[in-house]
Structure formats: C-alpha cells, structure tokens
Amino acid sequence: MLAKSEFHEEGFELAMMSWLPENVSTYGGQIDYLFYLIYYITAAALIIVTVLMVAFLIVYRQRAGRKAVYIHGNTALEVTWTVVPAVILLLLSFMSISTWGEIKIYAPPAEYEVRVVGKQFNWDVFHPGPDGKLGTKDDIKIENEVHVPVDKVVHVQLQASDVIHSFFVPNFRVKQDAVPGRNILVWFEVTKPGKYELPCAELCGFGHSGMLGWVFVHTPEDYEKFLKENQG
Amino acid sequence: MAREATARSSSGDGVETLAHASAFGGGPPPPSQAEPVISNARLGLMMFIGAEVMFFAGLIGAFLVLRLSSEVWPPPAQPRLPVWITGFNTVVLLCSGLAMHRASLAARLRDRLRLSGWLLATAVLGALFLCIQGYEWVRLIGFGLTMRSGLYGSTFYALIGLHGLHVLGALVWVGVVWFLARQGSYASDQAAGVELCAMYWMFVVALWPVLYGLVYLY
Amino acid sequence: MSEAAASAHADHGHHEPAGFWSHYVFSTDHKMIGRQFLFLGLFMLIIGGTLAMLIRWQLAWPETEVPGMGWVPEPTMYEGIIPPNTYNMLFTMHATIMIFFVVMPVMVGGFGNFLIPIMIGAKDMAFPLLNMLSFWVGAVAGVIMVASFFVVGGAAAGGWTSYTPLTGDAVFTGVNWGINLWVLSLFVLAFSSLMGSINYITTVINMRAPGMTYFRMPLSIWSLFITAILLLLALPVLTAALGMLFFDRVFATNFFLPAGGMPLLWQHLFWFFGHPEVYILVLPAMGVTSDILSVFSRKPIFGYRAMAYSMIAIAFLSWIVWGHHMFLSGMNPLLGTAFMLTTMVIAVPSAIKTFNWLGTLWGGSIRFTVPLLFAIGFVSNFVIGGLSGIFMASTPVDIFIHDTYFIVAHFHYVVAGIIFAMFAAIYFWFPKMFGRMMNSTWGIVHFIGTYIFFNLTFFPMHFLGVGGHMRRIYNPMQYEYLEQFGDMNVFITISAFLLAISQIPFIVNFVWSLFAGEKASENPWEANTLEWSAPSPPPHGNFATTPQVYRGPYEYSVPGVEEDWLPQDRPLGAAAATGH
C-alpha cells in the first residue's frame, strides 16, 4: 500500500477528489488517505452493481420463447455477499479508529494555545500575548482572526456563548462544534504558513451564512511581528 | 414455504362486512376464521402501551442525563420533595391497582355487584392519589419550586405532571366503565371492556413506583 | 375516483354508507383512506418541491430577484429577493414537509393503508374508525405546518433537526410562533402515526387470510409491518423531546438551554428518533421495489427470507446508530468510535438487499414497464446514496464532510430516491386504486426526465461537498474558496428546474388517467398477490369471499404451470407447486 502522505501526489486524482482543498495540517493526510480508500472501494462497488444491473437488464429482457429461471435463492452466493461487505466494512472501521483516536482522543501536548469563542455571528479569538499564557492580562482579543505559529501543536479551547457553532478549517481538515457551556479541545499542527478561511459550519441563525474568520499561520518572524503590532 | 402448520383453516363465508357496524372495536373476525390468540382490541392497547413506554423512556432518559450531569442534586436552594407523604400516596395508587385486579376478576365471574364496587374503589383511590398530589404541588409551588425555578422543578413537573395526566385520563376511563357496569353492561359475556380498562390502569399504576423511585428517592 | 369506482360499489350492493361525506371524506374504508393520504402527500410534494426550487434559485443566483415572487410581502422577501432568515425557513420547511408530509403520508399512510388489508386478504383494517382519525389528525398537522408560513415572524428557521439552543429560545432565530407551530404540528402528527401504526400491526398480526403465514406475506407487507413497529416506538421519543422543547420555548424552562440544561440532550433524543425515522422512510420503498422487481422479472424474489430478515436486522440496528450524526457535536469521541462500528454493521443488511435485487433480475424475463423502470431507478439511487453513507460512517472522513453538501448529496440519493419507489408504486397500483391504467408512454418520458435530471442535480453535490461547500448557507459567494463553485451551483439549479419540469408529464398523466384512462382489468400485470384477484378498484370489503392462500407471493414461471404466474389464492390440483 502507498505511504499515507505520498498518496496525494501519486496522480490518482479522479474527478471527484480533485476538488479536495489543499491539505496543510499534519493529520490531514491521514483523513485524505481514508477518503481516497473509501472512494475507491465504493466506486468499485458502484461499478460492479451498475454493470451487473445493466447487463442483466439487457440480457434477460423479455423475449419470445424464453421463460424466466425458477429459482428462489442460492445460499453460497448469499453468504458470500454478506460476508465480503461485512469484512470490508469492519476493516474500514479499524483503519478509521486509529486516525480518529489520534485526532480527537489523544492530543499531543500544546505548544501554543488560543481560545476561540463562537457567538452570533463572529468568532472571538483570545491569543496568549507576549507571556505565552492564556487567561492573563496581556491576552490579545481579535475578532475573526486566529493567529498561530507554523509547525507547532496548537490547542484551541473552543467555546460558544449563545448557540452551537462549528469551527471548520477546510485546509486543516478540522471541524468541531462549539457548544455553549462547554470547553472543547481542538488541536492541529499546520505545515504551511498562509491565510486560511474559517467558516462556521453549524446553522446558528440568520447570520450563519457569512460567519467567517481567518486563520493566519505565521513563520516565527511573522509571529513576532504580529505580537508587536498588537501590544498595548 | 413450509409453514403450513400455522395456516388457519378456512371455508368460504359470506361477503357481509361488519366493519362499520362496530368500527371502533374492529368487529369480530369472520366466523370461520380461528379466533386470533390475542383479540384486536387487546393487541391494539398493548401497542399503545408500548408507545407510552417509549414516551416515558424518552422523558426518563432525559431526566437521568440531566441529573447525572449536574454537580449537586437536588440543588441547594430548592425545597425538598415530600418523600413520606408521596410514599403514602404510592401505597394508595398500588391499592387502586389491587382493587382493579379484583374488579376484573369480578367481571370474569359476571359478578355485577362486586364489579361495580371494586371499580368504584379503584376510582376513589385513583382520585385520592390525584388529590394528594395536587395538594403537594400547591405546597411546593408555595415554597418556590416551579417549572421555571430550574432543572429540578422542570423535570419534576414534566415527569410527575405527565404521569398525573395519564392517571387522570385513565380515571375518566374507569369512571365510564363503572357507569356502564352499573347500567348492566359486561353482565353477559363481554368482560373485554373491563379488562382493557384494567390493563391500562395497571400500566399507569406500574409506572408510578418507577417514577417515585427515580424522582423522589434516588 | 371516478364513475368506475362508483359503479363497482353499486354492483356490489353492500350496505355501504352512500353519502358524499361518509364516502369520500370521513370514510372508514382503508382504500379510501389510502387514497386520501396519497393525495395529501402529492399535494405537499408540490409545496415541498417549490420550496426546493426557491432554495436552488438562491444558491445559483444569490440575492437576485426570484422571477414571479415580487408579490411576496416583506419581510419574507424584498421585491422577490430572499433574505437570509427566509432562506433558513425555506430549507427547514422543505425538509420537514418532504419527510413528514410527503414520504410518510404516501409510502406509509397511502400505500400502507391501501395495501395491508388487501394484500393479506382482509376486508379492512382492524380499527377502521381509528384509521379515519389517523388521516384527519394527520391532515390537521399538515394544515398547522403550512399555516406556520403565515404567522408573524415566519416559519421555523432552525433546520429540520431543530438543534437547541438555537430553537430553544425565540431570541436566537427571531422566529417565535413559526417554531411553536412546527413543534405543535409534529406533535399532532405523532398521534396520527400512532393510530396508524397500531392499526397496521394489529391488522398484520390478526387479520391475515387463511393460509397467509408470515412467510407468505409479500415483502411490501413485511416492510410496512416493520415500519409500523419502528413508527410505534420511535415517534413517542420525538414527542417527548418536542414536549420539552415546547416547554423551553413557551414556559421558559431550561431542558435544552445551557443555563442548567443540556444542549446536546436534544440532539441525542432527536437522532434516537431520527435514525429509525430514515429507515421508516426507506423500508416501505424497499418493500414495494422488491415486489415490483419480482413481478416484472417474472421470477421469484431472490432470497425471500434473507430479504425479510435483513429488514428486521435494519430495524433492530437502527436504534443503536444515532450517534453517527453527532461525531463532531462534542459528544465523547469514544462513543464516536462505537457508533462508527454499529453504523458500518447496519450497511451489511442493505448490501444483502441490493444483491438480492440483482439476483432477482438475473435469469428473469424482464418486462420494461414504467413501474419496473422506477424500481430500477430506486435501486440505482439507493446504491449511490448508501455508498456515500460509508464515507460519513468513517469518523475521520466525517470530520471533513460533516455539514457539507456531501451529506446533502447522500441523503437526497436515499430520501429523495424514495420518490422513485413512490412513483413505481403509483404506476403499479394505480389500476387497482382507481380502476384505470396510466399512460405508459408518458410514464416512460417521466421516468427518463426524472432519472437524468435527478442525477444531474444531486451527483454534483458530492463535488461541492468534497470542496468543503457547507450546507445551510445562504450565499456561497461569501466565501473565497467557494467562488469556484458558482458555475456548478448554476448547473445544479438548472438541473433541478428541469427535474421539476419533468414532473409535469406525471401530473398530467395522473389526473388524465383518473378520469379517462383505459379501464383496467382485474390483474393487468399478471401478478400473484391477493389484491390482484379482487376487482379493480376493489369494492368495500375487498373480496367476495375470504381468499384461501396456498403459497408464497412470488411463484412466477413455475415449471409445469402453463402461465408464468401463479396467484397466491389459486388452488392447484395434486401437490404441484406448493411453493419452495
């Protein structure tokens, strides 16, 4: 099997998958890998079923002098087409479990922390400021802008102040609902500096559409600059 | 299919349809057909009770989730629920279940007098249950436990109140059956009317200790 | 209903109530109630479809004037321009109407009522009066739902899933009575479906004709029976949740609000109902598809028992997969893993059904009638929708595609795909329901248009989803990374309009055939099941004599029998063809 990260570059991009936004996070590749894998499996299943169906429709169309086969089933066949999909599906589950665990269950220790609070219809973002700690006086609050360093494990403390919102960064393969009254941990590590869109993905009222922020991923120098600009 | 064993015997029977003659009860099955194991009405009521169980399961599930996720329960500023008097009330309702049991026995024996007597006892005990509960509610509201005073109040009134509504509904039914029994219905061969009512009453009674245990004691 | 039906009644001379009201309106005859549900559902389909067209217009040409909508008063629309909150109302009501007032009334209410008694050889339902009430209560629910468009503040705007806290308090959506009525309508509808399901279950258990054992029931009946059980048990949970939501909204309690309550509790309760609900929608479609495929392949259904058991398996498993809608809701991720496993498992019985349908076609002598085409269309769409479900079942993949158009594509292939089974059933049973045939040339035109434009509408939505296009957004052009999808949205919208236009042949055909279609014989499709041995349309009481059932429903092309069909109630001399 192909190494997970290479998968994308192998030139396998078929129609549907070519729309996938560029991935810039460390674990995004694993998600994409599973995505592709399922894509090929389901595409094969679809082709098999469709081809058989069309073939049967043509071959077994009503014709003079031929009577349909009188048969009620076939145990061997039926067992096969129960067991084969079952095995494939269970394999898929087990492959998904580790990735899911890595993304949502075992977060690596934080190297940088921000707090993001969703409210109708903005993201309030609290950065740690020069002391590098959240919840202190020098925290930098900016609306709809998340500033994070590149190549660092970022922990987002995700909160909401009124209704449920959802923190979605397509390029990071990150999505997590923000629930009022809860503090939910989201983590990611970005490998490429740049500016990425952060839409809200959960219906949150009439302003849901257009509830949009940006994630700025800085090189260390850029990040220093950002800190300076926002002091005082 | 090799299931001939369950097949019912048959013989042609007339076209006469009794459907609208006794529409609500479903009418008797065609004469030649073997009597179903459980009559339509009984089966229908069982389904209905099944749905009711799911309804209360939804509420109880919600109650449990809410209560397990609160740090302190009951919340400090809220009045305590009257455990003892409601315990007595539980006994009252259970007794009404017993009375209903006697009533349906009497119906089966075609004992008209006993039937209406026990039905009356059921109804009186049921009404007593509701009265005691109503009285307690008035007091609790006086102490400041209301639907809006927090989760404790909301879940309490929702669960207990919806059960109370069911008791009220069942009580009306018992009342009707009692009235009919006094008029002399059920005297002949139809104990079914009483038994259905009994079944529903038993459901309402049996649900109560569960709620009492969860809401008052646990 | 036409003179045909009327004269059939006259011939029969039952003491059936003759008045207009008791015959057409407050009828207790299961067939009339079935027709009433059918008409209700088709009428609502036009409303739900029109809402979909408005949605599509907005997505293709955001914030432009919708042609012909200039008359709609503010603040619903501004000279034909749809404002954001109205857009939210549109998809909320579109989904609610399509699911609760189109698919459920037609498939469960309509065909359930029409088919159950007559296919098991009963004269009517177990509780005819309850049955009538079920329709009228359902109709009242429909009226309440439609009325909610006209109250101050507009209709419900919280999505058909109505997540709290958004819907828990009017301040969040700005919609007060709209959502209250939405809750009320579904609450009332729950009573309708309760009465219906009690009736169906009792009828199937107690009223089968002599010889109609469980494993001689057609799969349509199996599916409706299982659906009724799911309805019976699932709807009360929704009712309980709706009750609490109503309290939150109207009496300011806090069940689902963060102040004391739990926002996620609503999602758990809703999806605990909601997932069985999607199978409630699809099972009857699977049942009628099985019957129709077998009839027109002139062949016994492949793996009859496996078909029945897989539906039972689906019904059981559907109670333990609800969490797959909540992978990213903040629910414990370990639970996510558990729900992924159960979700993968529930795909297996669906696979069994798919392959059994293929097996049924294999070796057949396939007659290309309109019902067959639509049944094939259903299978083909179901496979696409089912396979896209596998993507979401995988938790990591769902991180990306959750709440995108990939989901929208998935569920339209399955739920809107049911519309194909619905059409198949209508074309198939129309002769029995109304005593006339539908025109098959126009039926084929209808099929081709519907099939092509359905796929052109919904398949590209997968691409949108893969590109990260969120669902429930009013204007995709507000996002830079979605600008590239402008053209695709226009393409989808045009396809959707053509899909709607493709329904016009159906409407014309349906109405025309009602009054002037060719008279149908008793058994125009040469099918085996009991309804085809009753007159078309069947009189009150259905059968002249209670039929005696001798065999299973799928004995087609039996060796040694002259014709290629063998009705369930036809006695055969000797031991020939006692089934399998």
Ligand code: HEA
């Ligand atoms: C009739 C309705 C219907 C049906 C039948 C299904 C069937 C399935 N659904 Fe779907 N679903 C919906 C209606 C339905 N769904 C709706 C309405 C929503 C969205 C609700 C909302 O949020 O508004 C939804 C959402 C939804 C989600 C949540 C997505 C999200 O919000 O992020 C998930 C996740 O697991 C899911 C999974 C599945 C799966 C695995 C099946 C399986 O049962 C499918 C099984 C079928 C097959 C797999 C195809 C046939 C099999 C083969 C050809 C064999 C070979 C296959 C393999 C080896 C893979 N569905």
Ligand code: HEA
């Ligand atoms: C049974 C269920 C069902 C059915 C049949 C449909 C049918 C259709 N749906 Fe629907 N849809 C849902 C269930 C369904 N949908 C659900 C559950 C949602 C999620 C809502 C939410 O997020 O809360 C949704 C959401 C949804 C969206 C996403 C909105 C968003 O997230 O922002 C879109 C967008 O394209 C859409 C489009 C369509 C279209 C084009 C059809 C077409 O197939 C309709 C075609 C039918 C007709 C048009 C009617 C018949 C035609 C005539 C009678 C001719 C005359 C009429 C005209 C010319 C107007 N639907």
Ligand code: CUA
């Ligand atoms: Cu915030 Cu949608």
Ligand SMILES: [Cu+2]
């Ligand atoms: Cu589901």
